[in-house]
Amino acid sequence: MDRLDELESQSVYIIREAYYHYKKLAMLWSVGKDSTTMLWLCRKAFFGEIPFPLLHIDTSYKFPEMYKFRDEYSKKWGLKLLITRNEEALAKGMTCEKKLECCTALKTEGLKQAIAKYGFEALLLGIRRDEHGIRAKERYFSPRDEQFKWNYQDQPPELWDQYKNQAEEKTHIRVHPLLHWTEKDIWYYIKRENIPITDLYLAKDGKRYRSIGCVPCCSPIESNASTVDEIIEELESTTTSERAGRAQDKEDTYTMQKLRALGYM
Amino acid sequence: MTIRHNPKFMVLSIDGVPIGLLRQLMGEGVMPNMAALAGQVGTRQMRSVQPTVSCVAWAGYMTGKNPGKHGIYGFIDRREGGYDLKFPNSLTMATENIWELLSQANKRVFGMNVPGSFPPRQVNGILIGGFLSPSLEKAAWPAGESNYLKSIDYRLDSDAQLARRDKQAMLGDLDITLARRMEAMFHYMDTEDWDFFHTHIMGSDRINHFLLQKFEQEDPEFAPAFRAYYRKIDEAVGKMLDRLPDDTPLLIFSDHGFCPIKQEVQLSRYLVEKGWTVPAESVRHPLSIDPAKSRAYCLIPGRGYVNLKGREPGGIVPPEEYQQVRQQLSRDLLDMRDPNTNEKVIRKVLMREEIYWPSGCRGIQKMEPLEVARQEGTFGKAADVIAIPYDGYDLKLGLAGKTLFQKTELEGMHTYNDAFMIARGVELPKDDLEISMLARPILEKLGVEPPTDMDGIGEAITPDV
Incomplete structure (x- = not known):
């Protein structure tokens, strides 16, 4: 079994475990490459027919290409797609000018509303350990309290494929089938399986997106990688982080606010 | 125990x-x-x-x-x-x-x-x-x-x-x-x-x-x-x-x-008034300038940059005018006065090479202006001129500010x-x-040998300004 087969097999096992344990299960689909890979794995796990819904938290600020892709493939693959938007925050004029507040209102609160509305016990998320230092401590089955807080000090061991899948009341479980994958693994797998992705990842005029989300919070990187093969080649030699174009933006906004308050600006 | x-x-x-x-x-x-x-x-x-x-x-x-x-x-x-x-x-x-x-x-x-x-x-x-x-x-x-x-x-x-x-x-x-x-x-x-x-x-x-x-x-x-x-x-x-x-x-x-603080000084606005900086049509942040019309601009606190051709993406000042522009900019900065008291605001303007050095431990080094202008690396990121205010004049930005001098709730x-x-x-x-x-x-x-390129000894001490 090669490395990609092992990764796939482990992820399918986790997805099936989650489906076995939770009646109210959903998968978060952001339409990015990771969650689309997870969607592909879910389709494999259930032979083409995913028995639980997909949840898309729509901030209304995603790239038009992402909406087009979402609608095209949800139809093509016969997905049970639930789309949720924090309409109240949008009606109050929440825009990406206030990036920190915007993310909280449209993503976090949007997700809370969806969980309350549909009563999900568990959610499948396509996060990976190599994305950010803080995710290195995550587990495959990771409980959240009602405030979405994650308790680092309650990290159960996950040995021999035994997962702590029971949670206290008022919590939901986040299940991370791609936790053990790296960014490169994802691309090698996309290549092998020929998984469709949005064109935003492919270079046009010397730029491409390495990580996608809301338009105002994503910056393209300098790149001439216009095919999946070229992206893999690029990743084999890069030393910058995948989310540099996203996380830094929010941290810069925080810094600017802080410096303003202190009178430096 | x-x-x-x-x-x-x-x-x-x-x-x-x-x-x-x-x-x-x-x-x-x-x-x-x-x-x-x-x-x-x-x-x-x-x-x-x-x-x-x-x-x-x-x-x-x-x-x-x-x-x-x-x-x-x-x-x-x-x-x-x-x-x-x-x-x-x-x-x-x-x-x-x-x-x-x-x-x-x-x-x-x-x-x-x-x-x-x-x-x-x-x-x-x-x-x-x-x-x-x-x-x-x-x-x-x-x-x-x-x-x-x-x-x-x-x-x-x-x-x-x-x-x-x-x-x-x-x-x-x-x-x-x-x-x-x-x-x-x-x-x-x-x-x-x-x-x-x-x-x-x-x-x-x-x-x-x-x-x-x-x-x-x-x-x-x-x-x-x-x-x-x-x-x-x-x-x-x-x-x-x-x-x-x-x-x-x-x-x-x-x-x-x-x-x-006697006054907070919106230095960017001063450079606009003196014709050095032309703001962009929409000022979103302190560097929202029109590069095609700006010969110099500044960042906090008192860091002046020449919009140098070949170095800045939209630079317009030819390298041979670098020193002349720095000197004129310095004179303008030194001329600024508090409208209430007529006191001078800027005590001194230093050229980047007068307080910073790029490598080694020889301290500040004599360099030709063109050599200074063309420096890259960490030294090349320094401001071209550094304005040092008299105590009490707090240098800020204020590219789109309405007043040059102001007092806010900041006290020190x-x-x-x-x-x-x-x-x-x-x-x-x-x-x-x-x-x-x-x-x-x-x-x-702690018994650890300092790196050979560490400053703080001999000539590698910033002059008291």
Whole structure:
């Protein structure tokens, strides 16, 4: 079994475990490459027919290409797609000018509303350990309290494929089938399986997106990688982080606010 | 039985406390523990850095190098390849810091809240970032330390927005922030025999920014509160001194001084009025300029840049005019006067090569203007001219500002030459002392050979400006 087969097999096992344990299960689909890979794995796990819904938290600020892709493939693959938007925050004029507040209102609160509305016990998320230092401590089955807080000090061991899948009341479980994958693994797998992705990842005029989300919070990187093969080649030699174009933006906004308050600006 | 742990070298830094204020508070009996220590080992005046802002001062401290080598020139900087802002942090710092140098010598190190240490570098010990850290999770190395910090409701910084809205609320916030930091300090002191242990107090800078004038004018509500805050710092110092053996090498110092603000000066607006800078149609940030029409522009505090052809993405000043433009810009800056008093605002304008040097330890070096203009690397990021104001004139930006001079709720500003130093059991340079001269004696005291390119000795000392 090669490395990609092992990764796939482990992820399918986790997805099936989650489906076995939770009646109210959903998968978060952001339409990015990771969650689309997870969607592909879910389709494999259930032979083409995913028995639980997909949840898309729509901030209304995603790239038009992402909406087009979402609608095209949800139809093509016969997905049970639930789309949720924090309409109240949008009606109050929440825009990406206030990036920190915007993310909280449209993503976090949007997700809370969806969980309350549909009563999900568990959610499948396509996060990976190599994305950010803080995710290195995550587990495959990771409980959240009602405030979405994650308790680092309650990290159960996950040995021999035994997962702590029971949670206290008022919590939901986040299940991370791609936790053990790296960014490169994802691309090698996309290549092998020929998984469709949005064109935003492919270079046009010397730029491409390495990580996608809301338009105002994503910056393209300098790149001439216009095919999946070229992206893999690029990743084999890069030393910058995948989310540099996203996380830094929010941290810069925080810094600017802080410096303003202190009178430096 | 509890095992008592003691650090082999202790640093407590107290941000922005001028030596004059310290002496006053010690004399008044507000800071008796500091006074007792100062009575034993003396108090010294110390120079800060130019420009005098915490991130540059602490970069000098933690690297032992001048900004030309470590590359931190202020809280904001120019993003490469465009007229956009970036926010320098420890990733931008082009050299190893003192915690890393000690870690390489297998020393166990601890650092907490020192400005410019975020994101924390991976050291042999614990490093907790300072006030620009976006969250506790990201501030701590190793990341798991944020668990403990969260458990005591540790705060990375007091809330400056609160300070603008409600001074009493600010005081409460400062007290809690200080109390939590001191709790964390004593907790970590007890965990092991650290080789090097540094805790930083930021609240003194904050209270000086927002209440210094009220203190000096003996405001009946806030002058006692100001003293009460410093008394709390002193109590923490007293507890720390009780906790440490008398022979533990110890440094207690500030990174710069403070004085009351007479006026905040919107320097970008001044350059607009003088025709150097033309703002873009829509001003979104301090670098929203029209490059095709701007010959120079500035960043805080008092950092002037020539919009040089071949260096800046939309540069229009030919390299052969670089020196002429710098000289004319300097003259214009030196001409600025306070409209209320007709006092001069700018004390001195320095060319970048007059206080920074790019490499080696030869100190400032004579360079031809064209050579200066073409410098790359960390030195090449320096401002072309650095305006140093008279005390009381706080240089800001204000590209789209409506007034050149203004007074806001800010009451205090940083000063260059009156930081303080109280040193016990550490051999510091005898005469002139600058904050970037501290790393070398700390390393030497711990038996670690300073890197050959570390400044702070011989010619590699920034001239007193």
